[in-house]
Amino acid sequence: MRLDNEVKLNFMKEQLRKEQALDYHAKGRPGKIEVIPTKDAKTQRDLSLAYSPGVAEPCMEIFRDVEDVYKYTAKGNLVGVISNGTAVLGLGNIGPDASKPVMEGKAVLFKIFSDIDVFDIEINETDPDKFIQIVLALEPTFGGINLEDIKAPECFYIEKQLREKMKIPVMHDDQHGTAIISSAALLNALELQGKDITTAKFVVSGAGAAAMSCVLLYKSLGATAENFTLFDKDGVLHSLRTDLDDDRKQFAVSATPDMTLASAMKNADVFLGLSVGNVVSPEMIQSMAPKPIVFAMANPNPEISYEAATAAREDVIMATGRSDYPNQVNNVLGFPFIFRGALDVRATQINEQMKLAAVKALADLAKSAVPDIVNLAYNEKTISFGKDYIIPKPLDPRLLSTVAPAVARAAMESGVAKKGIQDWDAYKEELDHRLGLDNQLLRVIGNKARLDPKRLVFADADNWKVLKAAQILFDEKVAYPILLGEETKIKSVAAANGIDLDGITIIDPRSDKQEAKRTQYSDLYFKKRQRKGINEYEAIKAMNDRNYFGCMMVETGDADAMISGLTKNYPDTIRPALQIIGTEDGVKKIAGMYLLITKKGPLFLADTTVNFNPTPEEIADITNLAAREVQNFNLTPRIALLSYSNFGSSDSPEAKVMSDARKLVKKRYPSLIVDGEMQASVALNPQMLKDSYPFSELVNQDVNTLIFPNLAAGNIAYNLLKEVGNADAIGPILLGLKKPVHVLQLGSSVRSIYNMALVAVIDAQMKSKTKNAEIVGKI
Numbered sequence: 001m002r003l004d005n006e007v008k009l010n011f012m013k014e015q016l017r018k019e020q021a022l023d024y025h026a027k028g029r030p031g032k033i034e035v036i037p038t039k040d041a042k043t044q045r046d047l048s049l050a051y052s053p054g055v056a057e058p059c060m061e062i063f064r065d066v067e068d069v070y071k072y073t074a075k076g077n078l079v080g081v082i083s084n085g086t087a088v089l090g091l092g093n094i095g096p097d098a099s100k101p102v103m104e105g106k107a108v109l110f111k112i113f114s115d116i117d118v119f120d121i122e123i124n125e126t127d128p129d130k131f132i133q134i135v136l137a138l139e140p141t142f143g144g145i146n147l148e149d150i151k152a153p154e155c156f157y158i159e160k161q162l163r164e165k166m167k168i169p170v171m172h173d174d175q176h177g178t179a180i181i182s183s184a185a186l187l188n189a190l191e192l193q194g195k196d197i198t199t200a201k202f203v204v205s206g207a208g209a210a211a212m213s214c215v216l217l218y219k220s221l222g223a224t225a226e227n228f229t230l231f232d233k234d235g236v237l238h239s240l241r242t243d244l245d246d247d248r249k250q251f252a253v254s255a256t257p258d259m260t261l262a263s264a265m266k267n268a269d270v271f272l273g274l275s276v277g278n279v280v281s282p283e284m285i286q287s288m289a290p291k292p293i294v295f296a297m298a299n300p301n302p303e304i305s306y307e308a309a310t311a312a313r314e315d316v317i318m319a320t321g322r323s324d325y326p327n328q329v330n331n332v333l334g335f336p337f338i339f340r341g342a343l344d345v346r347a348t349q350i351n352e353q354m355k356l357a358a359v360k361a362l363a364d365l366a367k368s369a370v371p372d373i374v375n376l377a378y379n380e381k382t383i384s385f386g387k388d389y390i391i392p393k394p395l396d397p398r399l400l401s402t403v404a405p406a407v408a409r410a411a412m413e414s415g416v417a418k419k420g421i422q423d424w425d426a427y428k429e430e431l432d433h434r435l436g437l438d439n440q441l442l443r444v445i446g447n448k449a450r451l452d453p454k455r456l457v458f459a460d461a462d463n464w465k466v467l468k469a470a471q472i473l474f475d476e477k478v479a480y481p482i483l484l485g486e487e488t489k490i491k492s493v494a495a496a497n498g499i500d501l502d503g504i505t506i507i508d509p510r511s512d513k514q515e516a517k518r519t520q521y522s523d524l525y526f527k528k529r530q531r532k533g534i535n536e537y538e539a540i541k542a543m544n545d546r547n548y549f550g551c552m553m554v555e556t557g558d559a560d561a562m563i564s565g566l567t568k569n570y571p572d573t574i575r576p577a578l579q580i581i582g583t584e585d586g587v588k589k590i591a592g593m594y595l596l597i598t599k600k601g602p603l604f605l606a607d608t609t610v611n612f613n614p615t616p617e618e619i620a621d622i623t624n625l626a627a628r629e630v631q632n633f634n635l636t637p638r639i640a641l642l643s644y645s646n647f648g649s650s651d652s653p654e655a656k657v658m659s660d661a662r663k664l665v666k667k668r669y670p671s672l673i674v675d676g677e678m679q680a681s682v683a684l685n686p687q688m689l690k691d692s693y694p695f696s697e698l699v700n701q702d703v704n705t706l707i708f709p710n711l712a713a714g715n716i717a718y719n720l721l722k723e724v725g726n727a728d729a730i731g732p733i734l735l736g737l738k739k740p741v742h743v744l745q746l747g748s749s750v751r752s753i754y755n756m757a758l759v760a761v762i763d764a765q766m767k768s769k770t771k772n773a774e775i776v777g778k779i
């Protein structure tokens with residue numbers, strides 16, 4: 001019976017994940033990518049420049065000198081991700097149409113990790129020569145070609161032909177990307193285990209695209225062909241087999257025809273899996289030499305699971321291709337950065353020197369101190385070089401500014417670069433800039449929350465969007481949601497929307513079960529408000545209201561933060577928070593702030609929510625509250641006090657409020673980077689600020705915090721940015737309350753509820769010292 005339930009539960013979770021993956025791809029504009037113009041194309045004049053007649057000029061320049069195609073078109077930053085769908089991940093030959101989500105996914109990774117644009121090209125052709133002809137004809141379009149998920153042995157021939165015939169870099173990622181990453185991981189693992197690559201004994205499951213490229217690169221790093229034993233579907237590769245090409249033959253010399261994987265594994269130093277899931281047993285791992293290295297890299301299921309391998313041996317260094325275990329050896333660590341370096345020096349190919357430079361850069365990076373942003377992104381306190389960290393993490397922002405320059409330099413030194421880089425520091429800076437902070441910030445917020453999940457009360461829990469957000473928060477282990485409302489109603493809303501609430505606490509404040517709590521809370525509420533117009537009866541009645549009950553939970557420590565407001569108006573939701581929780585010591589008035597994730601990076605806007613016409617003193621308070629919250633996101637606040645004038649250009653009372661506020665802020669909080677009054681365009685246009693107001697302390701600082709002179713301006717600005725600028729908005733984040741209570745906008749989406757919850761958890765982390773263990777115990 002119990003087993004049945006477990007099976008059912010796992011099945012439901014599986015279904016959920018499947019639905020989520022399908023929803024993710026289908027919602028809004030179907031798929032994952034779109035084309036965005038990089039030039040203004042608004043006026044008639046713009047159009048006649050972008051297209052006819054203006055476009056004829058660059059056409060003729062390129063006709064005269066073909067290299068000018070890099071000057072006048074997107075070619076130099078455009079990679080073709082090309083597949084025929086014959087070996088898609090570990091899914092096999094599912095064809096070009098079904099491979100498109102993977103190729104679009106690769107395009108997304110290129111863009112977010114290295115700012116390279118991609119056209120994904122799925123070709124309905126399995127004949128290698130015809131496939132080659134099609135790709136060759138695409139050369140004018142692309143700056144580079146990333147071949148993907150094409151099956152062996154055709155992939156070897158296809159790549160070789162294309163590399164020889166094309167004058168742009170071509171790389172079959174499943175071969176060389178995998179070889180580069182696993183080589184870096186291997187060198188570090190050998191070092192940690194005290195083994196020598198020249199004498200190490202290797203056993204390899206798989207002799208396809210990825211495996212063959214790996215073993216060839218290991219050989220060029222010093223490994224000996226005789227020390228390898230390889231297996232494919234037909235068993236061990238031995239010298240009597242007649243189906244082997246030259247590359248495979250050189251690794252077949254030492255094996256006998258009857259050798260099994262189990263017998264080969266005895267006393268082996270390294271196991272490399274690039275075949276299929278679950279072909280290795282714990283006994284095989286136990287039979288390996290002391291301090292073995294196991295890279296089980298088949299996707300999505302490795303040759304042996306991380307748990308099974310590490311349970312079999314304590315002295316093993318274990319890696320998989322998956323992101324949910326330590327040591328993810330996956331080609332995502334390579335292709336974005338290798339192509340970035342190759343494109344930036346206009347390399348004509350990706351040669352051995354460039355690959356080896358990437359291996360060295362990756363291996364070295366794993367040994368250098370890990371910045372906090374990486375610890376946060378992976379929900380770890382301190383990541384450092386060792387058996388669980390042999391290779392950098394994909395979200396490490398240093399990958400781009402480390403691997404790409406190494407590859408570019410190797411291209412120049414090996415004579416395949418058509419363009420040089422002279423100023424390497426400037427190049428690294430440009431690379432850092434390409435990354436931007438926007439996506440990273442959301443990842444940081446998510447992972448910071450995950451470090452120490454908090455109990456989060458949702459007051460409007462009979463709403464499907466709230467329930468969906470709660471379920472995701474719980475699944476992703478970023479919060480322990482507590483749902484307030486009538487249990488049967490919440491459960492029926494959940495069931496009607498396919499939401500799994502298993503493990504999530506539901507509390508009905510009006511139920512008999514909560515009578516003792518209601519009494520405790522109403523006594524406390526009465527004590528707090530008896531001289532402020534609340535009688536005992538009203539205090540008892542208030543606890544039937546979910547907002548009052550929820551605030552009391554936070555106030556008494558029964559919860560860490562509350563989120564409310566989806567269906568209520570603003571004052572109704574803020575009132576209980578102010579009456580029960582109150583403001584922080586020294587804070588006279590609360591304020592509201594929005595975080596907008598814009599194309600230029602994150603922007604914090606305050607006050608958007610509470611104070612209609614603040615005085616200079618109040619603006620100074622709002623500035624201080626906003627600055628503290630920005631620091632909570634691990635960012636340095638760089639603050640502009642906004643108005644319609646610049647540094648005294650108007651002496652109107654409104655402008656003066658902001659310049660007076662600046663004087664107060666500088667006096668009270670001298671270390672804050674803040675200036676004003678200034679117009680928004682000056683604050684957000686660094687060149688304009690530098691040219692016209694070189695004295696400002698915001699020159700050469702990327703402004704990330706905007707303080708508004710009044711509520712109307714702040715509220716209108718954030719709504720415009722959200723609606724017209726397509727910025728993701730998180731908020732309003734209430735500033736100045738003693739404990740975290742946040743209020744949702746009417747009609748908030750699941751995504752904005754989720755984001756708001758992350759902010760609430762981070763707020764609670766800062767404001768409470770409660771330990772996780774106590775939290776779980778209390779629920």
Ligand SMILES: NC(=O)C1=CN([C@@H]2O[C@H](COP(=O)(O)OP(=O)(O)OC[C@H]3O[C@@H](n4cnc5c(N)ncnc54)[C@H](OP(=O)(O)O)[C@@H]3O)[C@@H](O)[C@H]2O)C=CC1
Pocket residue numbers: 087089090149150151152174175178205206207208209210211231232233234273274275276279297298299300320321329330331332
């Ligand atoms: N972590 C990473 O970064 C990467 C992981 N991979 C994963 O590696 C695997 C192989 O990919 P790829 O090389 O592109 O595919 P290929 O189709 O080119 O190669 C697969 C190889 O595995 C062999 N094989 C299949 N079943 C078995 C078995 N039961 N025992 C031993 N060998 C077997 C095949 O044998 P035969 O030659 O006889 O058909 C073939 O040699 C996939 O799971 C893929 O997801 C791939 C690239 C990168």
Ligand SMILES: CC(=O)C(=O)O
Pocket residue numbers: 088089090149173174299330331332
């Ligand atoms: C990671 C990858 O490219 C693959 O599994 O095919």
Ligand SMILES: [Mg+2]
Pocket residue numbers: 089148149173174
């Ligand atoms: Mg692949």
